[in-house]
């Protein structure tokens with residue numbers, strides 16, 4: 285974890301300092317080696333958050349986009365289990381940054397537990413995911429949405445298939461992978477997946493920074509203009525809350 289409590293204060297790992305887990309209160313020791321990023325580890329194997337996954341540079345990079353006091357927020361379930369949300373915004377939205385594989389059961393449990401949450405998923409864990417996603421886009425028609433997007437089957441690529449069946453927004457982060465498109469920038473993209481009935485999914489590229497800004501200050505998540513009108517026009521997508529509210533009422537035209 286990035287933070288431990290040292291005499292009651294949340295601190296990052298520092299050599300020679302002892303802390304306690306903000307989740308379960310057990311002792312933590314700082315790990316400040318050269319190989320992995322500096323972090324706190326439980327001194328002994330304890331039952332802390334069973335949903336916790338080892339932090340990567342990628343996790344840390346995302347967390348650091350948000351205020352320190354929003355990061356690693358403890359929640360206690362009715363059965364006493366401790367869960368630590370990666371980020372919880374001032375308005376109460378939880379952001380989970382997911383690198384490892386996750387079972388559908390655990391995913392559903394986390395969605396039910398946190399309620400209002402989104403998934404930011406690392407798309408680069410498995411080598412085949414990016415090429416198969418890019419290939420799926422190549423053959424997919426445009427979706428009838430305000431911003432430029434594609435209509436895919438939820439079985440068109442493995443990573444889309446693995447994330448189907450949930451009820452919360454999923455953003456796929458392929459880093460600065462090149463999508464070889466004349467109208468997509470080469471950096472700063474993230475793919476918003478919206479699963480819709482009959483096994484389909486709408487993939488919308490949006491500005492990564494606009495997703496961060498949305499959770500920081502409520503500004504709309506921004507996608508890209510449709511091919512007609514001209515691609516230079518950017519269009520605003522509805523905010524996450526508005527999106528959730530309208531999700532069920534929306535009618536898709538295909």
Ligand SMILES: [Zn+2]
Pocket residue numbers: 305306307308309310326331332333
């Ligand atoms: Zn703990």
